[in-house]
Amino acid sequence: MRIIYLIVFLALISSLVNAIRPAKNLIPPEKYFRVNQALLKKHILPRYEKFSSQTIKLDLAARQFCKAPSIANLPLIKKKFHSAADAWAGVQHIQFGPIEEQLRLNRVYYWPDKHNTGSRHLGRLLKSEDETLLSEEQFSIISVALQGFPALERLLFSQSEKLFKQDRSSKFRCGLIQAISLNLREISAAVLKEWNDPNNPFLQVVTSSGVQIYSGENEIFQDYLASLYGNLRAIHDLKIHRTLGETPESSRPRLADAWRSGRSLRNIILNLEAAQKLFEGEGDFGIDDFIEMLKPDSTTAKDFKTYLKYTLKTARSISLPLHQAVRDQQQHEQVERLKAQVLALMILVRTRVSTAVGMGTGFNFLDGD
Secondary structure: OHHHHHHHHHHHHHHHHHOOOOOOOOOOHHHHHHHHHHHHHHHHHHHHHHHHHHHHHHHHHHHHHHHOOOOOOHHHHHHHHHHHHHHHHOOOOOOOOHHHHHHHHHHHOOOOOOOOHHHHHHHHHHHHOOHHHHOHHHHOOOOHHHOOHHHHHHHHHHOHHHHOOOOHHHHHHHHHHHHHHHHHHHHHHHHHHHHHOOOOOOOOOEOOOOOEOOOOHHHHHHHHHHHHHHHHHHHHHHHHHOOOOOOHHHOOHHHOOOOOOOOHHHHHHHHHHHHHHHHHHHHOOOHHHHHHHHOOOOOHHHHHHHHHHHHHHHHHHOOOOHHHHOOOHHHHHHHHHHHHHHHHHHHHHHHHHHHHOOOOOOOHHHHOO
16 A cells, blocks of 8 residues: 555656646647647547447447347357447547537446436336337437447346347347447447548637637647546546445445446556557657657656556556456455556646646646546
């Protein structure tokens, strides 16, 4: 436990020492243009392309499975579920742009579900067996808790045995699986199309109609920085802290993200890898290069990459699924270490990184939910 507190303490001291002076943004807004465009073309678009392609495969697998639901055919659709969920975990941190429209974020991934809304709404829908609600038009406007991965996970992993009874209920369940899969396919396709649409206002300071969306390229970059911080914050606050108790006995495994499919730790690792790629620009011009261009003598970019590398190493060293690891005497300490390391990365972003890119330590957008 002492080493965990030391990790956070050292990160905090390092950050405060390097960000001791009040930041004044003397960086011309147009300086941000290169990094904004590089991250759009190399990070955002390819990841949404992958999400779209994987949801197409999931949709096709759902249709095929429901032609003849069986235990033998279940592994294939589960595999496609994992591939699509992997793709989502790799782009989940981008919470601006088209994904913000029409409640798409919640429709794809309604979690955390603090009031057990998904379970209650799923129970009601299954009891009703109302097939009119499964039409594409109707399904897109029902409860958001039923439209995405969490509901599909329940049907395929914790309730899969009910798919094989060859009765009206099992048929309805399969219809619901197909409705969710198609919904994910349609949402991912729409988001990708809107990002690629030359007439859309995303990442444009001024649209073709002259309407100002952002005040400048620096404001666009704020969304990227907020995505980096928000990703780390979600991992720390929602995916680890809610689950991890002070002792294995006091931990709450069923509050873990996607515990039914055993994806909790896998999602965290993919989220961290996405943060790494965002910071490094997918090998192109990234936030790290931007910092080094602005401050050639700064070690901020190098330090962040080193911290993140060790954080990923810790996450990958946890040998049990997260909902089991938090209850295991040996693995519990590793999860605590991971939580502390993610917190250290958050501190780095809020202080040294945000200061280095001209946002200052008082970057208010980082405080958003």
